[in-house]
Amino acid sequence: MEALFAEIKRHYGLEPTSVEPLEGYEDRTFRMQAAGGRWVLKEHRPGPGRKARIELESRLMEHFRVGARFEYPAQLPVKAGGSYFEYDGKLYRVLEYLEGGFMAEATQDERFLQSLGRLLGELAGKAAGFGAVPVSPDPFAWDLQHLGMSQQYNREIADPRIRSLTAYMYRQFQAEVLPMAYSLRRGFIHNDANDWNILVRDGEVTGLIDFGDACYSWLAADLAVGITYGLMNKEDPLQAAATILGAYHAVFPIAPDEADLLYYLIGGRLCMSLCQAAHTSKSQPDSPYITISQAAVEKLIEQWVRIGPVAARRTFRKVTGLPQVPATGEETFRKRRNRLLSPSLSLSYRHPIIMERAAFQYMFGNDGTSYLDAYNNIMQVGHCHPEVVARTSEALRTLNTNTRYHYESILSYAEALLKHFPPSLSRVFFVNSGSAATDLALRLARFYTGRNQVMALENGYHGNTSAGIAISHYKHRPGHAYPNTLLCPMPKVFGSGWADDGTAGRHLSESCLGQILEHGESLAAFIAEPIMGCGGQVPLPHGYLERVYQAVRKIGGLCISDEVQVGFGRLGEHFWGYERYGVVPDLVILGKPMGNGHPLGAVVCTEEIARAFAEGPEFFSSFGGNPVSCAAGKAVLDVLEDENLPRQAAETGEYLMRCLRELGEESPLIADVRGDGLFIGVELLLADGKPATRKAAQIKDHLREERVLISTDGPFDNVLKIKPPLPFNRGNADELLEKLGAFLRINDNSS
Known part of the structure; x- marks a missing residue:
């Protein structure tokens, strides 16, 4: 260091007494103490253009100093001219040390x-x-x-x-x-x-x-x-x-x-x-x-x-006083919508939102409002997730065709998807929605068994095709007949008087078992969601599916699990809903979150069912399994694993349900909190035990005004529905709890 100090004295006339290294990314910087004050010493490794760069910086600092309101360091020139000197294979320069914090x-x-x-x-x-x-x-x-x-x-x-x-x-x-x-x-x-x-x-x-x-x-x-x-x-x-x-x-x-x-x-x-x-x-x-x-x-x-x-x-x-880009008002959108779209399409909330963008668990209105999305379960890994966007964009740029050609993406995706199923479920049909998957699953079951009747649960929903509506009691209207549909009562533990230790499952399955015996010769399949969404986020009782599946198979029928809403890790501990009951279905219906918003669905079944179906007319879906859809689906699986989102769903969901139950101890309006992972229902009842439908709507609209999005569901629309994108975290849960709790504390919960 003494030799360097001597060089500094020779080139600048300064007599350094000590140097203190300062942190930096590349070049070394020192605070240098010299007789008469402090300076900054810079050490640079030589390289192409380095000397010209140092001279440029010197010019730039001098330019910034001229007439400046703020302070910028001055470059100390060497005695022989220039901005630096060379020593021991390195370049050195000295700058003014500016005081301040x-x-x-x-x-x-x-x-x-x-x-x-x-x-x-x-x-x-x-x-x-x-x-x-x-x-x-x-x-x-x-x-x-x-x-x-x-x-x-x-x-x-x-x-x-x-x-x-x-x-x-x-x-x-x-x-x-x-x-x-x-x-x-x-x-x-x-x-x-x-x-x-x-x-x-x-x-x-x-x-x-x-x-x-x-x-x-x-x-x-x-x-x-x-x-x-x-x-x-x-x-x-x-x-x-x-x-x-x-x-x-x-x-x-x-x-x-x-x-x-x-x-x-x-x-x-x-x-x-x-x-x-x-x-x-x-x-x-x-x-x-x-x-x-x-x-x-x-x-x-x-x-x-x-x-x-x-x-x-x-x-x-x-x-900055720049003119705003006008945000189109809701009334304008409503008029255009009424002129162009069917009135059968409903809008959420008393004051509908005009959405412009979204990211992960947040959505953005065209007026700039940012909403916490605790509702849209289709965006499983988050709105506009960059991995899904990147892969689908790349696939769309390179190849988008159909299953009449060989291409890698459908095979690699099928392999990745089937790894999440037991060995017996080894074949997959790709379609472009959960509704199409339901339709196909019913065709598979009817073709395989040679029967037509399908048993479903009251208040269930399985898609918008004619076949799906026929087995979706949630969409049935008085006077409409569905002769090939058998309906069993919704097996809801809450309010049944039985515990969910197998007792409720045993008692609540009796009606279903009786119908199976009565209609066995004509029954092709039994279909159910592991947790019923439109029924009000109702988990099936433990032991229920085990008994029903056994009875259906005994008479030669097939068992279908509709995983459209609850699948792909949403339930946390279980990747699929049927796993929480210890059963394995014959067919599994997939949709909604499968492509994170990209239209994608599938039916997974046994090899035996797939081979039998091949003996009938050729199955072909123009868009099912196309490279873009497969890219989206594979990206979802990879993100779920890379970001460990099922585990986060388990931890966040457990925390949220525990806190909701604690909130229920303060508010008599909350009668039941149920679900699994991030698929949660909060049932609201009035003091007289009647459904609190109006209160549920008020809470939904209040939270919307507080920039939190949830919905309501159930036969009486009195169940708060919470099923957010899986990036939804504990901090988001706290925000939801705080705003829900504030409403409940202010409002009369008993009437």
Whole structure:
């Protein structure tokens, strides 16, 4: 070190007494004590263009200092001229040491955030006026224009949930920002206004250090970097962003396209930080500089996804005085809908919602409102999950055909799907909906047995085809006859007086067993949902299916499990609903969540049933099993495993049901809480024991106004239906519980 000190004295006339290393990603930085003050010593590894880069940074710092309101470090020139000296195979330079605390350690109130906005505005003005760049910089991983260089490390993020959020934000960035890349204003930006580079004094931002990441890029990228760090650990990140942006705009007016893309640019910076930290931590696992802010970044990306782009765009336009893009009102939608669609299609809630976007367990109205979705079970792994989007997009780009050709995706998906079934269920037919799957399952059963009658449960629902409606008591209307349908009473434990220890199953199956004996010669199949959805989220009693399946098979019939609503890990411990009862059906119907919103369904059956069906007319589905559908289905299976969503469903569901039961101890309105995993029903009864249908509707609409979406179901529509996308977590459960509890405490629950 003495030799280096001697070189510093020779080139700068300074006499160093000590150096203290500072953290950083690449080049080494030291705080240097010398006679007369402190300085910053930078050590650079030589490489192509390195010397030109140092000279460029020197010019840039000097440019930023001219007429500046904020402080930027000065480059100390060497005696012989230039910005650096060479020693021992490395390049060294000395910069002015600016006094002040760091933003990371400061109290960040509104005044502070406004000063941050003014700094970022000054940076934009300086960057825009820097002029021609004498070198052509190589692509730089910390430049938002080249976010893909960081995103390649996404798979190195340890937490699968954060990995998916990052992938989602990256895909949104690609779709929204990149098409506008060449229209955004550019300049030579600082590019690293992070909370350890921003200097603070007396509660306000005073300056900025470290131009090592400066690059020629979008002016709005510099704003996005600075705002991102201003949002860390804020309860209301969007309000903090608005405060910063308002002050920025007063110094350097933002362009409309920059304001509209700012949400995605901030999301891109979050992706960059998380991916780079995950990658670099492998080589520097103990570096606090790399890991210190990652908890805050992870929290912020969760918050940012929930805020959504619609609210951000409207907020950013409002604070900068830009005209709003008008949001079409509900009445306009209603009139168009009434003119174009059938009145048989219903709308949810007293005040229907105009939805514009969605992400994971959140949905976004066209007015910017963000809703917690505790209702839409079709989006099993979350709305717009990036893995499903990526794979279906790629499949649609490369091949979409039908089963009259060989192609890999249908086979790899079938193999992956059948691994979740016992060996006896070894054949799969792909269709394009749960309703089509029901229709096919009934055809299979009738062809195999040579019989026509099907036994189903009251209040059950199995699809919208003619065959499905015939066995769906939930859709039956007085006066309509379905001669090939036998109905058994819904075996509901609650209110039966029997315990669910096998006793209820034994007693509640008697009626069904009697009908099986009476109609045995004509009975083709028995069909049931393991937990009845439209019946009011009613689990079948333990022992019920075991007795019924045994009786059906004894007379030569087949047993069908309708897993459309409860399958694919929703129940937590059990991937399929039939597993919770210790039985194995002959046919399984799949749909709804199978493709995460992509129209996909299937029937899984035994080899014997499939071979028998092949002796009849050829089965062909134009869209069943196409490559895009198979890509969606395989992605769902992989995400369920990678993110361990069934386990999360089990843990979150157990917690939510326990808390709902505790809430029921306070509120007599809650009569029963039932279900499994994240398929939950809360039955409401009045003090006289009658169904609390009106109260259930009030709660549903109240929660909608509180930005939480649930629904109601059951024969009397008095059961709160909770079946969210599986990313729904404990924090989401707490929000639902808090808002439901607030309603119950305020309202009279007894009438």
